[in-house]
Amino acid sequence: MSTITVRIDPEIKRRMKKYSYINWSEVVRKAILEKLKEEEKKNIAEALLINEKLRRRAPEGWDSTEVIRSWRRKR
Numbered sequence: 001m002s003t004i005t006v007r008i009d010p011e012i013k014r015r016m017k018k019y020s021y022i023n024w025s026e027v028v029r030k031a032i033l034e035k036l037k038e039e040e041k042k043n044i045a046e047a048l049l050i051n052e053k054l055r056r057r058a059p060e061g062w063d064s065t066e067v068i069r070s071w072r073r074k075r
Contacts, residue, residue, distance in 0.1 A: 006028065008016075016024060058064070 016022075
């Protein structure tokens, strides 16, 4: 497991000492994971929006089966 260092105000540290039974490392790990999940959801939503913008409708009357058949005949 990797180690990171976080700087906090002395006042926050004093308040944290009141609750010494709390595993503050675990609290920070969970907060980081939640933030990562939130950012990943944003990325997925953004990718979906980009995909929708790039997507084009087929021209009116276009028949995909005819295109497939013509390519198969060319083989």
